[in-house]
Amino acid sequence: LTDGPLRGRRVLVTSGPTHEPIDPVRYIANRSSGAQGTAIARALADLGAHVIFVTGPADVPPPEGVEVIRVETAQQMLDAVQDALPVDAAIFAAAVADWRVKDAASSKMKKDKGGLPRLEFAENPDILAHVAQMTEGRPTLVVGFAAETDDVFANATAKRARKGCDWIVANDVSDGTGIMGGAENDVTLIAGDGAEDWPRMGKTQVAARLAERIAQALG
Numbered sequence: 001l002t003d004g005p006l007r008g009r010r011v012l013v014t015s016g017p018t019h020e021p022i023d024p025v026r027y028i029a030n031r032s033s034g035a036q037g038t039a040i041a042r043a044l045a046d047l048g049a050h051v052i053f054v055t056g057p058a059d060v061p062p063p064e065g066v067e068v069i070r071v072e073t074a075q076q077m078l079d080a081v082q083d084a085l086p087v088d089a090a091i092f093a094a095a096v097a098d099w100r101v102k103d104a105a106s107s108k109m110k111k112d113k114g115g116l117p118r119l120e121f122a123e124n125p126d127i128l129a130h131v132a133q134m135t136e137g138r139p140t141l142v143v144g145f146a147a148e149t150d151d152v153f154a155n156a157t158a159k160r161a162r163k164g165c166d167w168i169v170a171n172d173v174s175d176g177t178g179i180m181g182g183a184e185n186d187v188t189l190i191a192g193d194g195a196e197d198w199p200r201m202g203k204t205q206v207a208a209r210l211a212e213r214i215a216q217a218l219g
């Protein structure tokens, strides 16, 4: 599809979890399914954008009609994002692991060798903050997500300022909402000039509405 308001636009979407290796057979991960990021990539492509979809190991398959770049770790995701630039808009829907195991073992750790393993952690690069704070070649629109369990609005507003992105899509992923891994989402879109509370709706509908807003913002 090459028609639509985003025709001729390059848009980057990150999605899914990252896997951070402990050794060649073990990793640290999180519960992200990749459903919301996948829906956003599809919605942007439906509006005619050229979508570069950088995805960690997600539960759901990537959409048709986008350029798929598969990664495992946060560091690989950062490299893929940098390779994809420049873009008109960048949407960071991935649940990137905050920490990786420092000096992951290059062969399988053995149970019978010297008691319990002791894992040391290192901080992963913050991909969203990195792109949002670029001084040269920054995308026109940089959108982050904030999955929070408490004080969603206050935390997400602070996160928007800290990361330097244009918009934050905030959602409540506390226990009982059924949002993480579920089909619906309940979001607040926080921009520089105010916030919009969207009604709870399917992730596909959230994606379509966000894609429309992105098309408007890019003009």
Ligand code: C5P
Residues within 6 Å of the ligand: 014, 074, 092, 093, 094, 095, 096, 097, 098, 124, 125, 126, 127, 128, 129, 143, 144, 145, 146, 147, 159
């Ligand atoms: O800081 P926190 O992980 O809550 O921020 C969430 C937002 O930042 C999401 O948009 C996520 O994709 C992005 N992020 C990132 N790289 C990280 C951590 C988060 O791009 N290392």
